Amino acid sequence: MxxxxxxxxxxxFFSSVEVMDNPSLKNKPVIVGGVSERGVVATCSYEARKFGVSSAMPIYKAKALCPKGIFLPTRHxxxxxxxxxxxxxxxxxxxxxxxxxxxxxxxxxxxxxxxxxxxxxxxxxxxxxxxxxxxxxxxxxxxxxxxxxxxxxxxxxxxxxxxEMIPDILMDLSIKKVHGLGKKSVEKLNNIAIFTIRDLYDLPIEFMQEYFGRQGVDIYNRIRGIDNRSVSAIRERKSVGRETTLKKDTKDKTQLKRYLLNFSRDIATQLKKANFSGKTITVKIKTASFENHTKSKTLNKYVFDEEEIYNEGEKILDSIELTEDIRLIGISISSLKKDLVEQLTLF
CATH class of the missing domain: 3.30.70.270 (Reverse transcriptase/Diguanylate cyclase domain)
Structure with a gap:
């Protein structure tokens, strides 16, 4: 199969996060990167791209193309x-x-x-x-x-x-779209009148191998729909959490606790699915003035149950004095361990 x-x-991504944090920037030409004349664009909104601004472009050039752009420093x-x-x-x-x-x-x-x-x-x-x-x-x-x-x-x-779409769907695409062909390789092929995948498709595998070495065989196969690279799951999970920006700012703890309850249910489902448990519970809030606050508690045992996660999150929220409305609420569990024994319910 x-x-x-x-x-x-x-x-x-970067400009979208800026808009997420400051909705007044929505639908505006947001350009993120170095703000000095010698800086470069890290990324920009699609509104800015309409003016010809692109990633890695010098800031001075971006300003010339989009003088009304909103230039922001990066916040990695x-x-x-x-x-x-x-x-x-x-x-x-x-x-x-x-x-x-x-x-x-x-x-x-x-x-x-x-x-x-x-x-x-x-x-x-x-x-x-x-x-x-x-x-x-x-x-x-x-x-x-x-x-x-x-x-x-x-x-x-x-x-x-x-x-069944291969290779027809690829034929008219630029060779720039082929993974493994960098800028210099594309220029090299353009110099011999190879511009589209259709042009590339006609080249024999021997030519590709001689021209690009071992990588030439990979490129020859990819444009024929062959790529045997597997997805390498290399990330070790450090936490599981959920958070959301509220539709309306509030400091009603009863309402905020409903979010924590729903999040705890989702987190417990993820933990059980991956056979993880954790012992540090963290509640995160963001105020209406965009200030982030987190408060954590490390338990003396590992937990994975929805009720235990919620109960600790509720206690943490109760201990926080809300002096202004909240625009974001979240909860996470960290200090994870992989359970060697499958977690079983009582029945």
Whole structure:
């Protein structure tokens, strides 16, 4: 049976996080990177891209193209924080995840036995509901085609490339889309009038091997839909958590506790699914003035049960004096260990 691989890629991640934290930036040309004239663009919103701004572009050039752009310094600590939230949601789907970068990953969902489009829509919905962010997703039977699909109709895209579509669907694409061909390799091929995958497809494998060495065989196979690379699940889980930005700011603890209860239920489900337990409970809040606060408690035993997680989270929330309304509430469990014995219910 063919594998089912998903490639997920957050849309304009850094600038999207800035908009998430400051909604007044929505639909504006946000450009994140070095703010000095010698800096470069890390990423930019799609509104800025309409002016020709792109990643790695010098700031002075971006300012010339988009003089009314909103230029912001990078906040890597915050992007990492949001990235962790995204990955926690992804790990609720499967543990077979290979992170590629802070905002990109491969997921092997072969064992789920579910319609991959339904799984992809579930992921998109979760991330939109919990974080207000868009993600583009590609689906196929190998990593090369899944990544190609995720880039097909960005932003907020969803594309599935099936086996019967190969090679026709690839033919008119630029060779820039082929994983393994860098800028210099593309220029080298352009110099001999190779611009599209159709042009590349006509070259014999011997030529590709001589031209690019061992990598030439990989490229020859990939444009024919062959890519045997597996998804390498290399990440050790450090915590499991859920959080959400509230639709309306509040300091009503009864309402906030309802969120903690729902989150505790989801966290317990993830822990049992992965056969993990933990002993440090952390409650996180963000105030209406965008200040983050966390408070933790480390237990004298490992827990995985919904009720125990919620009870500790409730105690922590009760101990926090809320002096202003809250716009975000979350709870997580860390200090995890893998249980060697399967967790069983009483009945």
């Amino acid at each position: 063919d594998s089912v691989i998903i490639h997920v890629d957050m849309d304009a 600590y915050r992007y990492k924080e949001v990235s962790n939230m995204v990955f926690e949601l992804l790990y609720g789907i499967t543990d077979k995840i290979e992170p590629v970068s802070i905002d990109e990953a491969y997921m092997d969902i072969t064992d789920l036995k579910e319609n991959p489009v339904v799984v992809a829509l579930k992921i998109k919905s979760m991330i939109k509901m919990e974080l207000g962010l868009n993600i583009s997703i590609g689906i196929s039977y190998n990593k090369f085609l899944a990544k190609l699909a995720s880039d097909w109709n960005k932003p907020n895209g969803l594309k599935e490339i099936k086996k």
